[in-house]
Amino acid sequence: MKEVWVYAESEGGRLHPVVSELLGEGRRLAERIGGSLGAVLASSHASLAEELALWADRVYVIQDQSPYTDEWQGQALARLIEAYQPGIVLFGGTRRGKSLAPRVAARLRTGLIADCTSLRLDDGGLLLAELPTFGGRLLTTIACPGHRPQMATLAPGAFAPGPKGSGGEIINCPWAAPEVRAVEVVAQEPLPEEDRPLMGAEIVIAGGRGIGSRANFALLEEVASLLGAAVGASRAAVDAGWVEPEGLIGQTGVIVRPRLYIACGISGATQHVVGMQRSEVIVAVNKDPKAPIFDLATYGVVGDCRQFLLELKRHLAPSRPVDEENEGEND
Known part of the structure; x- marks a missing residue:
């Protein structure tokens, strides 16, 4: 047919x-x-x-x-x-x-x-x-x-x-469902809806191995909240336990098409690029000037992700004091 x-x-x-x-x-x-x-x-x-x-x-x-x-x-x-x-x-x-x-x-x-x-x-x-x-x-x-x-x-x-x-x-x-079933549903409880889901987000900020630690990823999440952005991650950040698997962007995760994509500490492996290459504007932040992500980026920042996030937070929330020693942690 x-x-x-x-x-x-x-x-x-x-x-x-x-x-x-x-x-x-x-x-x-x-x-x-x-x-x-x-x-x-x-x-x-x-x-x-x-x-x-x-x-x-x-x-x-x-x-x-x-x-x-x-x-x-x-x-x-x-x-x-x-x-x-x-x-x-x-x-x-x-x-x-x-x-x-x-x-x-x-x-x-x-x-x-x-x-x-x-x-x-x-x-x-x-x-x-x-x-x-x-x-x-x-x-x-x-x-x-x-x-x-x-x-x-x-x-x-x-x-x-x-x-x-x-x-x-x-x-x-x-359709007559079988009377004898291997699995019986006893109760159902809906999961709470995300405040800023990845699918359909206009702004996405994502972190990778270069973020360096869970504390630094928490700083990224704080900046995302100030931006009204959804939070994503590369496979390395998910495997490190810094973010839940639902945040994975890439071939085996979520594919996003935001107006703005900020990649922090992400090298640019093919599996990740597949998930974000259709973004309108891509900002890449990485210590390695030869990272493949820069080939795809609209704007590139060669530098420390934590310092970039602290500076971004300072501009987004000027009334909030920024404690550079205790917010996040150095790599």
Whole structure:
């Protein structure tokens, strides 16, 4: 079937922001193969199906009132794919998408390309994804030529949303969840929303290994608060425990497109650059004048990150005293 499907992740009666990107890329691929665009929704909220129908040609609604688990949605999605035989299925590279997509691929005995930041089709309709490997030293093209459907997870923030259509068809797909389940949802409690989420932020300030310490990262967070900026990090800062994994920017983290991106102590490894290279203005601060990040930067500062942050804080909050000896710590 010449149809491209996207999994429309939802929570609390709202579509995840990545869904608009999936619909945009799905439409582009569908037009390339001369096919249609379908969206799969597992939700009892009728308004979400109507919203999706503004972008997709068909909306397949899995009707089940059960709380979400990878187990039952994986079964339901696999059955639906077997029944309708779409050629391509796209998921968001979210926590849920990264857990659900491999389960569906395993049930269908097909392949899965993960964390895609760009997709294209060859003349035969084969889905191709280019991903950096071996520490960014190589760019690898990955495909799944021998099995169908072709499946991929897309990194949030890497793709542009698509235009609305003329209104699609809504197809209700009754589903009886298995009575015996490996996982039972006892209770659900929503996580508190972030004050300044990375996705969609207009200003992002991020720290890397060159920040030097958790205390200095706390100084970066204080400056971010003064700027009204979201806080991000490189893999090195996350691995050091200075910031939670949700703050990771890059190939396997969040992809951002802010108007202003300030990189403090970040060398510019390919995996990180993938996550921020579409920023309008990039300011790089690093002690090493040969750091690759300077090749990408709009403005560069060769110097100590802590001193830069202290000076920035002084200008942003002139009424607040700056204790250079005790705020943060020297590398």
